[in-house]
Amino acid sequence: MRAIVSDEGLPLDNPNALRDAEVPEPEPGPLDVLIRVEAVSVNPVDVKKRRSHQASRGPLILGYDGAGVIVGVGSEVEGLEPGDEVWWAGDATRPGANADLQAVDHRIVALKPETASFADAASLPLTALTAWESMFDHLRLSREDGGTLVIVGGAGGVGSILTQLATQLTALRVIATASRPESSEWCLRMGAHAVVDHHDLVESVTGLAPDGVEYVFSSYTRGNVGAFAKVIKPLGHVVSIDGTEESLLPLFAKSASMHWEYMFTRSRYTTWDIAEQSRILTVVAELVDRGTVVPTATRHIEDFTASGIREAHRLVETTAMIGKVVVHR
Template sequence: MKRRRSEDPDGHSDYRILGYDAAGIVVAVGREVSLFKPGDSVFYAGAMNRPGANAEYHAVDERIVGRIPGSLTSAEAAAHLHYDVGDLVGPEVKAIGFESVDYVAAITTTARSGPDIARATNPQGHVTLIDNFDDSIAPFKPKSITISWAMMLTRSLFETADTDAQHRLLTEVSALVDAGVLRTTLSQASGPINAENLRKAHETVESGRAIGKIVLEGF
């Protein structure tokens, strides 16, 4: 959705396939692949410099792929375990027993949330942002709070030396899911992947009223 809104389709000579967060079954592997084999059930976020996940077949770098947790369906795995820790600010932080915290992972931020996050963070704390953040960071200055970004797609986009860390992280996530420590955020399965269902899913997310992840499955 963000990519569709931010890019001008007229600026590209070829069509563009959108979509991130996918799960499926490996049908073929390259000669140098060592982590997976045909028939493996896998999940992954995708990459900005490759066609998106709204397609029947994907070419994916094995270094950013993990095996689906045995306790999840493909749809649940595709929901990709996103958690909104960024909303645990103000009264919510106190409700779970803390006056303030040293670290905040603002996985999803909302307009004008900066001051609330700053109040909930201890002096010399650390706030990591994943979503776009258009607010002023001035509220963080008095406490000398460190602000950093953590973009999951950086490794695949720039082929960093630690690209395979994404595979290791997903492997750990799979183990935590099967151990019952983490759970999927799948809230709605909206049928097969087609233009109509994709349009409806985008509209729901853009409405700001979506809770959890919306997944399309099959063709």
């Protein structure tokens, strides 16, 4: 089959950074579904893994957001069958969706929204799972929970869907951070109650919440822990999706909790509740079909080749992307 592969961590202008190749078709296991990929989205994790890939590991197939059609099922698969239109975020330890076919554990796959195209559907799985796990696995929020949530990086992929889920499924006041007029406008379109400049986080947040905030979600944690400690209320919570080697000591005096959210944990370690990701995607698909949540794709590239994937990586590498970029057939 045809796939887009990365040979080693090279700059995008190097042909071997991303190239078209013929590779063997995947051999699905008993718990896998075999999916014909129709669309993928490129995330920061794709860029990070491409840049760090070592040639000694062989060609790497990236792609951790997908939408497509099931063409085969393993002997132990339940609830899915050939012909089903599905979406998924994949497993960082297995070949990704930048290929004609992908084998995926059926417990992290769900039927895609009926009202969304394959391209629009591919913009949501990884970010929706990240946002959902942040709110409900880590922060243990419910529909009745109020307080204030600051979303650092509100116009990004995760921030875009987290804003929607937080405003629709909880009673939280959502303050998003942005730095440009167009990204601020996008955050408000996604449902944020207010937008502040993340270049001056402490002053801008305390201007709106002088007594502090209960929750901070961070896509940009390095160098910001001290600022989080200043704006968080005692016993507050911070969720980080990018990690940091920075000391967390500034949070100590307020007994504030730091949570690490890594969407691939369930698939990487085959946790006892791995099927929770299929359930979450099913709920989000229902929200999309009801119009409660909207897909976050802002750039569509109709070129499912190395050239199209390369352009998507270039856009993500600028760190100025609003919403998501999708590559489709």
